[in-house]
Amino acid sequence: MIEGRHFAAATMIGARKRQEDGWSVQLVAGDGTGEELLLAAVADGMGGLPAGDQASRITIRSFVGSYPLITKPPPERLRPALNHANQAMREAIEADPSLRGMGSTLVATLFFEDRFQWLSVGDSHIFHWRGGALERVNPLHTYGRELDARAGRGEISAMHAALHPERAAITSAVMGLPLEEVAEGQVDLADGDVVVLASDGIETLSDEETAAICGGHRSAGASRIAAAIIRRIEQRATPWQDNATVVVVCPSQRSPANQGGGAAAGVD
Incomplete structure (x- = not known):
């Protein structure tokens, strides 16, 4: 686990052969x-x-x-930085055609004093915890979301939407191709808030479990929350467990004399 004074990151490989998640926390x-x-x-490098x-x-x-x-x-740099990443993916594939088809999700957050700006492509997660309640900030770019919308319009049955074999398929990702969907937004912050960025390996836990962990360890800080989330996933011992990565930020712990750890990253 990597940690600063107000952020922490923790990862696990799960049942996979290698770690395909990456993460970064930087002061910019x-x-x-x-x-x-x-x-x-x-x-999160796309499985399969x-x-x-x-x-x-x-x-x-x-x-x-590219961000700096x-x-x-x-606040306007996140989307151009995403475009740079998508272009880098395209160039890597052009240089080595055997990589054709590779792709990755991306969630990113930029923290100001009283708010954070966010961006999302794919099915990784951004959660915002406040006062015991956990809210999923970003929509997931999956075929399941489209199926649910069709069911809501009466075009297909709810059962068909829920049981569709391609429900988990990602509909937008960083692949060096035109980006089909990019979600962006801004969330106000209050004292005591917790923000969690995670790959989809966190889905082993319910939102209620993640909320309870955030609330139970908030006073101890980001490192305790990140470690507790990964430990709970490991305790499940799910045979098909995906890679899981969490970055936890407790913004109100930051002060001019307590800037948090500089820079850290989980890529080689």
Whole structure:
């Protein structure tokens, strides 16, 4: 586990042969006033496709590496950084055609004093915990979401939507192709909030379990929350457990004298 004073990251391989998740937490320059902002990201190389570990590594490195070079206000840099990552994926595939088909999800958050900006592609998660309640911030770009919408319109039955064999298929990802869907937004922060970025390996736990862990360990900080989430997943010993990665941020623990650990990343 890697941790700073107000953030922490923890990972597990699960039942997979290799780790295909990547993550990064960086302090980045703000708007020129000397303020530093926290940029956090998690990427999940898509299972069943070639070189998932390379895909997540390319996505994280390109996204985080390009962010400081973008000459726009901080909240407007996330989408161009995503485009850089997508272009890097395309260039890697063109250089090595055997990698064709590789892809990765990406969730990213940029923390200001009183809010965070977020961006999402694929089926990784951003959760916001406050006062005992856990909210999923980002929509999941999966075929299941489309099926549920069709069921809601009466086009198909709810049972058909729930049991469809392709329900978990990802409908948008960083693959070097035009991005089908990108979700973005902003969330206000309050004292005591917790933000969790996670690959889909966290889905072994219910949202209620994740909420209870955030609430039970909030006073102890981000490292306790991250460790407890991964430990709970490991205790399930699910035979088909996917890689699981969590980055936990407790924004209100940050102060000018307590800036959090500089930079850390979970890519080779």
